[in-house]
Amino acid sequence: MRDQSQLQHRDDPALHAARRARLAEIVGSDGVAMIAATPERNRNNDVDYPYRPNSDFRYLTGFLEPEAIAVIAPGFDAGDYLLFCRARNAEQEVWIGRRAGPEGAMADYGADRAFAIDEFEDWIDRLLDGRRKLYLTLGTHPEFEQSVLDHLSALRSQGRGGVPPCELAVLEPVLHEMRLRKSAAEVALMRQAAATSARAHSAAMQAVRPGMYEYQLAAVLHYTFESDGMHWAYPTIVGAGENACVLHYIENSAPMADGDLVLIDAGAEYRGYAGDITRTFPVNGRFSEAQRELYDIVLAANRAAIEAARPGAPMNAVHQAALHVLVAGLIEVGLLAGSVDDAIAEESYRAYFMHGTSHWLGMDVHDVGDYKIDGEWRALEPGMVLTVEPGLYVRADDNPTSRFANIGIRIEDDIVITETGCDVLTADVPKDADEIEALMAKPYRSETP
Structure with missing residues (x-):
């Protein structure tokens, strides 16, 4: 009997089947596509990093185990979709965990046929035989890709295996264009990631106290993620005071002082989809006059950028809207001189x-998809999901006498483009300064809901 606990967090097989069908249409009856799951990565000695397959592989298969190869071969006599994976192994499963095996790959993950990973070498020539075009990833799994290219070269040079593919195409651009526009089901998953991310940020606002360490505040976020059965989508940034001016600060090691602002950039991942939120708030619960002055500029830029995010607008319209507000604000507070246009x-x-x-x-926090087409900013379309994250960072090293020294502020939301505008997925966490102060005045409770 199969252990259903293996499957409770499994992706919806219908989503992956629909994606494979779309890819099969592109590949065509005379083509074949191959993609491998990225290898496990060693952390130190006999400890590996927790495994997560590359997003393109998961997008097509929903299969979460290492040592797996997916093949899309429309019209192939063994089936259009073949999956090669680790065979069941009783001893290994005692030590490391259960495996789906070829039987599970067919029963639970939609493979037409599945085989042990060791059998791929026996199948590859047959899979390539008579196919006009080979779609292959380049750089995702170099060892696998080189092996396929070696087989292809041998077929071409030695005339083995019938007619080998005469054309090689890179698979990533095809998949990335597919992934750029999210389906309703994908947006629903991202709403859940955003909701948990928002709840975690709200909890951090209530939990923070002067004297806490940044890592202690990070623990509040991670506790919330894990309580909802999720984990972080990228390393959490908790930077207080001058650390808020370091864009990708991840040490999270300093104490937070009374009077500091703390910037948190953190998001949960749910079934492969990322949330990405940044909020900035006062450690002691009250913005100072200077902090509030800069904060309101960034908030206005955030709102202007969201307003500019509409279908048909060029991608850079969002940045331009935020930039004009930020520059005007910098001039107004005396950090810049001259006109907005000149600056x-x-x-x-x-x-x-x-x-x-x-x-x-x-599926990636910095997700795939081209920003420009033929050198021009692409137009926003319904189903595209993007962040809106203006910021201002006044480093004391450059501004030692400024009343804004060591103030770093970023406000980031996640939005999905709709038919008429955009929907803010992360609206549940406050960003208005008064609302933040009101929430911080409430007691923190760590109980799970």
Whole structure:
């Protein structure tokens, strides 16, 4: 009898079947596509990192084990979808955990036929035989990819195995264009990731106290993620005071002082889909006058950018909307001089705002998909999910006498483009300064809901 606990967090097989059908249409009856799960990675000595397959592989298969190869071969006599995976092994399953095996790959993951991973070498020539075009990933699993290319080269040079593919195509661009537009089912998963991420940020606002360490506040977020059966989508950033001015600060090792702002950039991953939220708030529960002044500029930029995110608008319209508000604010508070247009043209603002406002979001926190098509910013379309994250960072090293020194602020939301505008997936966590202060005044309770 199969242990159903193996399957309770399994992806919906129908989603992956629909994606494979779309890919099969692109590949065609004279083509074949091959993709391998990334190898396990060693952390130290006999300890590996927790395994997560590459997102493209999971997108097509829903299969979460290492040492697996998926083949899409429309019209192939053994089936359109073949999965090669680890065979069942009673001894290994005692030590490491249960495996689906070829039987489970067919019963639970939709493979037409499945075989032990060791058998792939016996099948590869047959899979390539007579196919005009081979779609293969390049750089995802170099050892596997090189092995396939070696077989292809041998078939071509030695005339073995009938007619080998005469054309090689890179698989990633095809999959990434598919992944860029999220289905309703994918958006539903991202709503759940966003909801847990929002709850974690709200909990952190209530839990923070002067004297706490950044890692202790990170633990509050991770506790919330794990309580909902999720885990972090990327290493959590908790930076207080001057650490908030380091964009990808992940040490999370410093104490948080009374009067500091703390910037948290953290998101949960749910069934392979990422949430990505940044909030900035006062450690002592009250913004100072200078903190509030800069905070309101960033908040206005966040809202302007969200307003600009509409179907048909170019992708960079979101950044441009935020940038104009930020630059005008920097001039108003005296951090920049001159006109808004001049500051943008000369890029003098980059001393305080040095990153873009948006990136795609999905199975990867910096998700796949081109931002430009033929050199032009692509138009936003319903189903595209992106972040909106303007920020301002005033480093004391560059501004030692400024009343804004060591203030770093970023406000990030996740949005999905709709038919008429956009929907903010992360609206459940406060970002208005008054609302943040009101929430922080409430007692923190760590109980799970």
